[in-house]
Amino acid sequence: MSYIAFVEGPLFLIAATVFVLGALWRVIGIIRIGRKKDISPPKGSEAVGFIRGNLRHFLPRGIFARRTWVHIVGGYGFHLGLFVLVLFAAPHIVFIDERLFSVPWPALPRWGFIIAADIAFAGLIMLWVRRISDPVMRLISDWDDHIGSWLTFLVMFTGCLALQESHVFLRATHMLFVDIWLIYFPFSRLMHAFTFFLSRGNTGATYGRKGMSL
Amino acid sequence: MRVAISVVLIAILLVLAGSVTAQSVRPPGDAVNLEDSNTLGPSNALGNLSDSDIWRDFRGGDPMNIDDIIRGPIEGQMMTRSGQLWREIRENYIRKYAGWFPVGVIGILALVYLLMGPARIKSGFSGKTLPRFNLNQRVAHWFMASIFIILGLSGLIILLGRPVILPIFGPTVNSIMTSAAMQGHNLFGPLFVVALLWMFIKFIKGNFFQIVDLKWMIKLGGLIGGHVSSHQFNFGEKTWFWMVILVGIVMSATGIALEFPWLFDDLRVLQASTVLHAVGAILLISVSIGHIYIGTIGMEGSLDSMLKGEVDENWAKEHHDLWYEKVTGKSATDDSTEVTKEESGS
Amino acid sequence: MSEKSDIAVAKFLEHTDSEAASFFEACVHCGECADACQFYLTSGDPKYTPINKLRPMERAYKRDKAPFSSLKKAIGLAPSPVTEEELYEWEPLVYDSCNMCGRCTLVCPMGIDIAGTIRKMREGYAAAGIVPEGLQRSAEFVKKTSSPMGVTIKALKAQIKHQEKATGIEIEIDKQGADYMAIFSSMEIMGYPEVLGAYAKLFKCAGLTWTISSVAYEATNVGVQIGSGPMAKEILQRVVDAAEVLEVKHVISPECGHAYGAIRWAGPNMMGRQFKFEVVHIIELLDQLRREGKIPAGKKDSRRMTLHDPCQIVRRGGLLKEPRKLLDESCSDFVEMKGAGITNFCCGGGGGVSANPRAEEVKTAAFSLKVDQLNGVENLEAVVVPCGNCRAVFEDGLDAYDMNLEIIGLSELIADTLEEDPAPQGTG
Structure with a gap:
């Protein structure tokens, strides 16, 4: 079996399975730990608070802007750029079209791809260099943070190196990193992509119960 | 160490000077302008012109005619002699020698390290620290560093793939x-x-040259004539800052021209850009190796x-006595140095 | 591993419910919480980063309870076990330098409730007996007298008598079937007894009956501060029993931060049942009575004042607008300090910090942020501090920073600015 056939075939299937089942297992595992039912007389709705908490924490509070701006710019830049790349890059759409389902939206033109990629890379690099140069982040970061950042970078980077679509080797290397990333994901802090709504929601629900509108 | 950088610097400046003359050569023209060649070129080549006339038309223009050289390719012309000149500069000078500059710097630094070892703090660590760069400066610096490393490595592969990678690893690896x-x-x-602009804004303060920098330069950063004073940034750092900014501007401008050629639509600009871009890159890469070593x-x-x-x-x-005195309000040379030395030794 | 760390870790795991687990899982180590923390802001020391204070508990969870933890342990990738030395190393972070103000939650992109999780983490520390001396001493007082300052019923009765004389209104103790039963923090009883007189005036004006229990007059819950569930329950039990024996309709939580959360939100969960009475915070009640026209505002206080937001009442209690409405009606020159409201700074002594003499230095340093806020208001004459504990911290703090400023409680201000001869009540 050729390199490309392996990373796009069996390895991709294994990786995608590990990703889906692992992520589900972990989210369900967290929820299944359970918590005692709160019997204090509520002043407001927990469900509304859950949603409100999720929405509220998308926006920073002005008073903290001085320190947070690098994270806001870098964080939003990276995540939005990444989502655009994943969903709208032409080769991705072709890949999904061929294997899974027909993608109903159009591919990004090349200039759009470059802008999205530049923003995503700038954001990711900003986030990581801050991690190595801020005493607070240096103290609280662990190897998982760095591996997660680097793996994501390598997935994006190898993808961009393959942009000329002139060598199958480059495309296969991109896929290899995608596979590794998918397998690493459920066991790592990359899972924040799925756990954030629980965390924000739980706090929001507590606030909601107390009738607070934060 | 500093001498090494100076030597490299001068050598690079010489190359840079050479390339300035090279940039005015005529570019290779639209060698395959099909539309034009259909009417003027090969389509009527079987007519009543002699072979030498045909080739003259292909090559076009008078190589000694300065107007032709400056105006660039003539419409319908299939060959330009300036393209040949550009190619010769690129192949025979830049590609041949460029790689030796960073290699040379690494060699010199390795020698310095082996013979002299790292520059130690003479009085040892005091255990007390002073804030030197704020978080935004650090993030700007590392952002630039990351981009620089990616661009430097990929640029070296593009420039030196054919003379270095191809003979060793073969055409497939080189192509990939x-x-x-x-x-x-x-x-x-x-x-x-973006990184350059950010760096400029975050580091411009304190990077203007001062009189004390002249002494620093004359004493070669302390290699001769004993101690040298400096403010927050010494002459070497300031030179590096301005080199990054000024050469960086050249790199940005020529890079934009090469990445978006339709913005200029002029081959002379593109030819000059490749030469300047390569020379600037080698300069920055070579000096950055020294910067990384000291850092x-x-x-x-x-x-x-x-x-x-x-x-x-x-x-x-x-290393920065005047800066120390300014931020702490204490003298950098009083006897308390001795006290802290004993403390740190115990 | 040791006996103490075993006990602590067992409690950490027991108290890591799906909520705490979601917090540990979602944290991306961005460090923004540091900028919200008074102890980090005033020291610049990264160890005060709020999420760092939870590290032993997070480690215990990731080692023994998180999904995939057994898999990770099997291949040697689980975090190392929590040691006793580590627990002691973290003790000052968990007790001395977390006032459980919850400001970090606001800045957290994941909305992690670090203060609430510190509360759970303290359960492990309390169970293992790793508790600061000051808090332990308070706990011993509570066992004897129910008050962390050792306030006896004799002392309370003396204070009540003084206030009855000052206001000319009788305060009935143990009145069966009263509408409201008030509880107080020791700090109020001993330091600011005028609040008793203020209650008397306000309730008389509103035409409501109220009482103080002779067996359960203390609102402070040291169990909550130390993080001991069983002790918290024991303390709360006294209040619940007394209120239900007296058959009062409401229990008023006083101007005290954590006491409100302890009885209103944690209370029924600790007791495992709902109460036969309703818990209401005094600010809530005053606002309600004011809206009902039962305590109409009279001549306004003309001093230039500002309002301090006690964390457990405003940020974590949701009573943001009520004190402001009341102040606007009672004070002609009310100005907000910079950063007031939800994001206001703690006094520095919440979460048991003020009961812990070892934390004196960091507490005073933390108060400097409050000093900056107060200095930001020009010609300030007084500050309204609707929390007994905050008030005591303010007194120490203003003293330490050589500031001269009057500190007043909200109830007293409302009682002092009531309409002189309001129309007789009883309708409403």
Whole structure:
């Protein structure tokens, strides 16, 4: 079996399975730990608070802007750029079209791809260099943070190196990193992509119960 | 160490000067302008012109006619002699020698390290620190560093793939690496402009040259004539800052021209850009190796200034005495140095 | 591993419910919480980063309870076990330098409730007996007298008598079937007894009956501060029993931060049942009575004042607008300090910090942020501090920073600015 056939075939299937089942297992595992039912007389709705908490924490509070701006710019830049790349890059759409389902939206033109990629890379690099140069982040970061950042970078980077679509080797290397990333994901802090709504929601629900509108 | 950098610097400047004359050569023209060649070129080549006339038309223009050289390719012309000249400069000078500059710098630094070892803090670590770079400066620096490394490595592959990678690893590996490097280089190029601007804003303060820098330069940074004083940034750092900014502007401008050629639509600009871009890159890469050396293994206590933002007080006294005196209000040469030395030794 | 760390870890795991687990899982180590923390802001020391204070508990969870933890342990990738030395190393972070103000939650992109999780983490510390001396001493007082300052019923009765004389209104103790039963913090009883008189005036004006229990007059819950569930329950039990024996309709939580959360939100969960009475915070009640026209505002206080937001009442209690409405009606020159409201700074002594003499230095340093806020208001004459504990911290703090400023409680201000001869009540 050729390199490309392996990373796009069996390895991709294994990786995608590990990703889906692992992520589900972990989210369900967290929820299944359970918590005692709160019997204090509520002043407001927990469900509304859950949603409100999720929405509220998308926006920073002005008073903290001085320190947070690098994270806001870098964080939003990276995540939005990444989502655009994943969903709208032409080769991705072709890949999904061929294997899974027909993608109903159009591919990004090349200039759009470059802008999205530049923003995503700038954001990711900003986030990581801050991690190595801020005493607070240096103290609280662990190897998982760095591996997660680097793996994501390598997935994006190898993808961009393959942009000329002139060598199958480059495309296969991109896929290899995608596979590794998918397998690493459920066991790592990359899972924040799925756990954030629980965390924000739980706090929001507590606030909601107390009738607070934060 | 500093001498080495100066030598390299002068050599590079000479090359740069040479390339300035090279940029005015005529570019290779639209060698395959099909539309025109259909009417003027090969389509009527079987007519009543002699072979030498045909080739003259192909080549076009008078090589000695300065107007032709400056105006660039003539419409319908299939060959330009300036393209040949550009190619010769690129192949016979830049590609042949460029790689030796960074290699040479690494060699010299290795020698310096082996013979002299890292520059230590003479009075030892005091244990007390001073803030040197704030968080935004550190993030701007590392952002630039990351982009620089990606661009530097991919650029070297593009430039030196054929003379270095091809003979060793063969055409397939070279083709793959060059294709990948070009995509990566083009993608990260625009970010360099952003990083450069950010660096400029965050580091311009304290980087203007002062009288004391002249003494620093004359004493070659302390290699001769004993101690040299300096403010927050010494002559070497200031030179590096301005080199990054000024050469960086050239790199940005020529890079934009090469990445978005339709913006200029002039081959002379593109030819000049490739030459300038390559020379500037080799200059920055070579000096950056020295910068990285001093920032890491070459000098005790300097990496912390960019990671944690703080430097040891004794480091500051020895390398940036005037800055130390300004921020602490204390003298950098009084006897308390001795006291801290004993403390740190115990 | 040791006996103490075993006990602590067992409690950490027991108290890591799906909520705490979601917090540990979602944290991306961005460090923004540091900028919200008074102890980090005033020291610049990264160890005060709020999420760092939870590290032993997070480690215990990731080692023994998180999904995939057994898999990770099997291949040697689980975090190392929590040691006793580590627990002691973290003790000052968990007790001395977390006032459980919850400001970090606001800045957290994941909305992690670090203060609430510190509360759970303290359960492990309390169970293992790793508790600061000051808090332990308070706990011993509570066992004897129910008050962390050792306030006896004799002392309370003396204070009541003084206030009855000052206001000319009788305060009935143990009145069966009263509408409201008030509880107080020791700090109020001993330091600011005028609040008793203020209650008397306000309730008389509103035409409501109220009482103080002779067996359960203390609102402070040291169990909550130390983080001991069983002790918290024991303390709360006294209040619940007394209120239900007296058959009062409401229990008023006083101007005290954590006491409100302890009885209103944690209370029924600790007791495992709903109460036969309703818990209401005094600010809530005053606002309600004011809206009902039962305590109409009279001549306004003309001093230039500002309002301090006690964390457990405003940020974590949701009573943001009520004190402001009341102040606007009672004070002609009310100005907000910079950063007031939800994001206001703690006084520095919440979460048991003020009961812990070892934390004196960091507490005073933390108060400097409050000093900056107060200095930001020009010609300030007084500050309204609707929390007994905050008030005591303010007194120490203003003293330490050589500031001269009057500190007043909200109830007293409302009682002092009531309409002189309001129309007789009883309708409403």
